[in-house]
Amino acid sequence: xxxxxxxxxxxxxxxxxxxxxxxxxxxxxxxxxxxxxxxxxxxxxxxxxxxxxxxxxxxxxxxxxxxxxxxxxxxxxxxxxxxxxxxxxxxxxxxxxxxxxxxxxxxxxxxxxxxxxxxxxxxxxxxxxxxxxxxxxxxxxxxxxxxxxxxxxxxxxxxxxxxxxxxxxxxxxxxxxxxxxxxxxxxxxxxxxxxxxxxxxxxxxxxxxxxxxxxxxxxxxxxxxxxxxxxxxxxxxxxxxxxxxxxx
Amino acid sequence: xxxxxxxxxxxxxxxxxxxxxxxxxxxxxxxxxxxxxxxxxxxxxxxxxxxxxxxxxxxxxxxxxxxxxxxxxxxxxxxxxxxxxxxxxxxxxxxxxxxxxxxxxxxxxxxxxxxxxxxxxxxxxxxxxxxxxxxxxxxxxxxxxxxxxxxxxxxxxxxxxxxxxxxxxxxxxxxxxxxxxxxxxxxxxxxxxxxxxxxxxxxxxxxxxxxxxxxxxxxxxxxxxxxxxxxxxxxxxxxxxxxxxxxxxxxxxxxxxxxxxxxxxxxxxx
Numbered sequence: 001x002x003x004x005x006x007x008x009x010x011x012x013x014x015x016x017x018x019x020x021x022x023x024x025x026x027x028x029x030x031x032x033x034x035x036x037x038x039x040x041x042x043x044x045x046x047x048x049x050x051x052x053x054x055x056x057x058x059x060x061x062x063x064x065x066x067x068x069x070x071x072x073x074x075x076x077x078x079x080x081x082x083x084x085x086x087x088x089x090x091x092x093x094x095x096x097x098x099x100x101x102x103x104x105x106x107x108x109x110x111x112x113x114x115x116x117x118x119x120x121x122x123x124x125x126x127x128x129x130x131x132x133x134x135x136x137x138x139x140x141x142x143x144x145x146x147x148x149x150x151x152x153x154x155x156x157x158x159x160x161x162x163x164x165x166x167x168x169x170x171x172x173x174x175x176x177x178x179x180x181x182x183x184x185x186x187x188x189x190x191x192x193x194x195x196x197x198x199x200x201x202x203x204x205x206x207x208x209x210x211x212x213x214x215x216x217x218x219x220x221x222x223x224x225x226x227x228x229x230x231x232x233x234x235x236x237x238x239x240x241x242x243x244x245x246x247x248x
Numbered sequence: 249x250x251x252x253x254x255x256x257x258x259x260x261x262x263x264x265x266x267x268x269x270x271x272x273x274x275x276x277x278x279x280x281x282x283x284x285x286x287x288x289x290x291x292x293x294x295x296x297x298x299x300x301x302x303x304x305x306x307x308x309x310x311x312x313x314x315x316x317x318x319x320x321x322x323x324x325x326x327x328x329x330x331x332x333x334x335x336x337x338x339x340x341x342x343x344x345x346x347x348x349x350x351x352x353x354x355x356x357x358x359x360x361x362x363x364x365x366x367x368x369x370x371x372x373x374x375x376x377x378x379x380x381x382x383x384x385x386x387x388x389x390x391x392x393x394x395x396x397x398x399x400x401x402x403x404x405x406x407x408x409x410x411x412x413x414x415x416x417x418x419x420x421x422x423x424x425x426x427x428x429x430x431x432x433x434x435x436x437x438x439x440x441x442x443x444x445x446x447x448x449x450x451x452x453x454x455x456x457x458x459x460x461x462x463x464x465x466x467x468x469x470x471x472x473x474x475x476x477x478x479x480x481x482x483x484x485x486x487x488x489x490x491x492x493x494x495x496x497x498x499x500x501x502x503x504x505x506x507x508x509x510x511x512x513x514x515x516x517x518x
Binding site: 003014097247 | 324346347356358362363369372373376
């Protein structure tokens with residue numbers, strides 16, 4: 001466990017040393033502020049469109065559809081194909097650490113990155129709400145918290161898919177292009193084949209909406225939760241299977 | 249005692265026996281048994297059996313593409329063998345990888361790094377895997393390899409030689425019992441090469457560190473190693489003690505060229 005922790009801490013430090021990750025986090029903070037300021041300034045013109053109690057959820061919808069998947073793609077590319085291309089993967093393999101630990105450390109760092117992004121977004125949007133005078137009640141706050149936790153699970157499930165896909169690539173650019181095409185295809189596919197909306201992890205980017213809705217049965221939440229968790233386990237296992245056989 | 253066998257034109261110098269010079273040698277630090285790895289292009293290594301004991305400084309010689317790096321990658325778990333067994337510090341490499349690698353410092357193939365961090369940051373990352381690696385120890389190894397002045401520069405600004413020195417620093421950082429070096433003097437200037445030679449001599453003589461060095465710098469190996477092995481076409485064709493070789497009046501270079509010629513001659517006549 002000590003070795004896994006060392007690898008995990010190293011991955012987190014490497015994440016912080018990468019300038020693009022800092023840029024991602026900075027932009028993630030600035031974007032809601034800019035949007036809140038713009039909406040506040042334009043309220044006399046736009047009328048009803050303003051920073052309301054639902055602002056954290058509205059921003060979450062935008063982030064889970066585009067921004068966080070893009071973050072996942074970039075980070076996954078850095079953690080896996082980029083390291084193969086730069087031949088830095090061997091730096092981790094040559095330490096007294098098993099490949100399972102190396103893989104787990106990378107995936108855990110990715111999950112921490114997603115979590116950090118969501119926490120930053122949540123905190124910033126709540127602060128924006130306070131400044132806009134649209135404070136949340138305790139129940140509303142609890143709903144927001146529930147939605148963010150649900151979004152985290154959905155994003156981790158999506159990242160497991162991308163981690164699996166990344167194992168087939170030896171360059172970051174090749175992976176990025178393929179993954180973007182794949183993500184768009186997965187997003188479009190439910191319109192062509194309705195079953196895809198149930199079985200594609202990419203269809204769950206707005207899963208958090210189910211958790212704040214009052215009309216969704218508990219059974220539906222339970223079954224979708226199980227599906228996302230099993231999807232995580234499946235793609236994590238498949239990804240590790242290929243990672244373990246990598247020759248560097 | 250070294251046993252010499254005359255087989256054709258090849259003079260076989262057998263590997264060290266467990267009982268040598270009146271000292272009973274302990275279990276080998278590294279032992280490979282019929283190690284085989286063949287790539288799709290039919291290159292690789294075949295049936296390499298080798299033993300390294302504590303304090304050995306073993307030089308691995310061979311032409312380009314002979315399989316030296318493949319062998320080093322196999323014994324460090326970077327690639328998997330098709331067949332054969334690797335025992336590192338009395339444990340199977342696959343089953344007890346963490347325990348075995350705890351005492352190993354490596355520098356395999358080219359010196360590749362995360363180029364967006366500094367030498368100090370990199371050594372901090374490495375140090376986390378080992379106990380008792382303090383800032384003082386990091387300073388110490390950076391001073392040894394002559395990198396203390398540039399410790400806060402980004403690695404992307406380093407020359408090949410500087411990267412090589414950093415790789416060497418990372419390899420010796422945890423005070424390993426066994427150090428594996430693949431072409432360690434590549435890109436090093438004269439000063440760096442002398443530093444490297446002194447370092448290996450010091451670690452070997454004062455701390456009993458075992459070394460496995462793959463290099464084309466045959467004169468360096470002659471000065472540093474007590475044992476050498478020659479790999480040609482993926483096979484370990486010769487192995488023996490440098491002192492015995494020198495006592496026979498041959499230099500390591502002459503011996504090496506002779507072995508290659510014999511190998512070529514044998515192939516042609518076949």
